[in-house]
Amino acid sequence: MVEKSPSTLAREALRLLFSREQPPTPENYQAAYYEAAGTIDAIVVPPGLAHQLARLCEFAQPAFAHSDARLREMSEQLVHFLRQPQPELSTALLLLQNFSHRLSFAVPDQVQLHEGLLRLLGLILQNMAVLCLDDQWLEGQLSALQTATEPPLTLPRLQEMEQRLQEVIFKQTEAKERLVQAQNQVRDLLATFIDRLADIGDTNSSYHDHLEQCAAKLSKVSQLHEITPLLEDVIGATRAMADRCDLARHELHTLRMQSEQGMQEINRLRDALVETSAQARTDAQTGALNRRGMDEALEQEVQAAQKTGAPLCVALLDLDDFKNLNDRLGHDAGDKALEHLVHVAKKVMRTQDQLARYGGEEFVFLLPGTTATQAVEIMKRLQRTLTAQYFLQDNERVLITFSAGVAQLQANEDYQHALIRADKAVYMAKKAGKNRVFFAE
Numbered sequence: 001m002v003e004k005s006p007s008t009l010a011r012e013a014l015r016l017l018f019s020r021e022q023p024p025t026p027e028n029y030q031a032a033y034y035e036a037a038g039t040i041d042a043i044v045v046p047p048g049l050a051h052q053l054a055r056l057c058e059f060a061q062p063a064f065a066h067s068d069a070r071l072r073e074m075s076e077q078l079v080h081f082l083r084q085p086q087p088e089l090s091t092a093l094l095l096l097q098n099f100s101h102r103l104s105f106a107v108p109d110q111v112q113l114h115e116g117l118l119r120l121l122g123l124i125l126q127n128m129a130v131l132c133l134d135d136q137w138l139e140g141q142l143s144a145l146q147t148a149t150e151p152p153l154t155l156p157r158l159q160e161m162e163q164r165l166q167e168v169i170f171k172q173t174e175a176k177e178r179l180v181q182a183q184n185q186v187r188d189l190l191a192t193f194i195d196r197l198a199d200i201g202d203t204n205s206s207y208h209d210h211l212e213q214c215a216a217k218l219s220k221v222s223q224l225h226e227i228t229p230l231l232e233d234v235i236g237a238t239r240a241m242a243d244r245c246d247l248a249r250h251e252l253h254t255l256r257m258q259s260e261q262g263m264q265e266i267n268r269l270r271d272a273l274v275e276t277s278a279q280a281r282t283d284a285q286t287g288a289l290n291r292r293g294m295d296e297a298l299e300q301e302v303q304a305a306q307k308t309g310a311p312l313c314v315a316l317l318d319l320d321d322f323k324n325l326n327d328r329l330g331h332d333a334g335d336k337a338l339e340h341l342v343h344v345a346k347k348v349m350r351t352q353d354q355l356a357r358y359g360g361e362e363f364v365f366l367l368p369g370t371t372a373t374q375a376v377e378i379m380k381r382l383q384r385t386l387t388a389q390y391f392l393q394d395n396e397r398v399l400i401t402f403s404a405g406v407a408q409l410q411a412n413e414d415y416q417h418a419l420i421r422a423d424k425a426v427y428m429a430k431k432a433g434k435n436r437v438f439f440a441e
Contacts, residue, residue, distance in 0.1 A: 009037050014032075017032050030091045044088055057078055058079060078096065281293035283356075288342050289355065291358070299415075311369065311409075312408070313374075314366060314415060314419060315437075316363075317363050317365070318362050320430075320435060321434075336391055337391070348378070349365075365379070372407075379437040403436055404426060405427075406437060406440060425440040
């Protein structure tokens with residue numbers, strides 16, 4: 001007797017169910033399958049495998065729970081079947097086959113949805129950045145969000161960015177409230193200043209009218225003794241006018257001092273907002289510029305180099321054997337290695353140089369006013385300094401090295417293309433034995 005394949009048995013079992021008008025429940029299908037196979041003994045799924053398959057389905061459910069009701073129903077049915085004491089293998093295979101077939105359509109949809117939402121979010125952030133060019137405190141937060149949504153997108157990266165933005169938003173909200181209060185105080189001071197000027201004008205007008213009345217009375221005086229009360233009246237009005245002028249002068253001086261202090265407070269708060277926004281352009285872990293900060297710095301330096309004709313170099317460096325370091329000593333050691341690199345790099349950097357974290361264990365040096373030969377020498381000097389300085393991890397002295405590629409921007413070349421050339425040079429440095437610096441042709 002020729003042994004039938006599982007797929008043939010499955011089709012025959014389904015035909016039996018259809019001919020008997022029985023619903024294709026796991027129990028009915030199992031009985032029909034045995035009947036088609038001509039056997040009573042059932043091959044069951046090993047308990048450990050059934051448990052792991054059920055857990056796998058449960059873990060996958062949140063990914064499509066709200067988007068595909070049928071897939072969720074199939075997953076729940078499969079989990080329920082696998083949780084039975086002795087789930088039959090052929091039935092499990094059929095349920096898994098149907099589930100995986102349905103899942104093969106759902107997964108690409110989820111991926112496209114994820115990518116589409118990220119693109120939509122990127123466009124929204126880009127448009128918001130255009131609309132708030134004059135609002136530097138918002139610009140910093142938008143820059144951080146744009147950086148956080150750049151692929152590859154990871155949950156720790158989003159959580160880190162969320163925490164940083166919460167701190168920035170708190171500081172900026174507090175500073176902006178004080179800024180609004182200071183602006184309102186200056187506005188009130190200016191209103192009072194205008195009122196005082198109006199009062200002085202009214203006082204001068206009243207004094208002028210009073211003098212004209214005295215002059216009219218004086219023209220009608222015929223006796224000398226009639227002049228005395230007029231003189232006393234004029235002297236009294238003049239003295240009152242002088243007192244009011246002194247008081248107004250004092251009030252105006254006070255208002256001017258308060259106004260100057262208010263403007264100083266506004267400028268200080270604006271600087272604080274700009275400084276707080278700058279935190280969103282730096283990498284929280286290492287203190288180097290993040291991708292957004294790097295792009296802004298590169299754009300500025302490229303424009304300056306094009307105007308002056310001065311050389312400009314970018315150096316891309318990648319830590320050697322970083323994965324092995326993480327695997328051997330743990331991720332905490334990997335983080336310390338990155339922080340140590342930035343700490344040492346800032347010691348050898350010149351005033352005009354800038355350092356940015358490009359991603360993972362990759363960093364970019366921005367070297368304005370530097371030729372390719374000089375940039376290569378700067379990177380080699382950093383390598384020598386790193387070789388002489390270790391960091392401790394669990395009382396173990398850890399030495400880190402890096403491979404680097406240097407590219408000098410050519411005429412009318414954008415910095416993205418220069419970074420691509422530098423990346424190729426890094427690859428050549430790794431291939432040549434690591435801990436080397438190569439110039440990008």
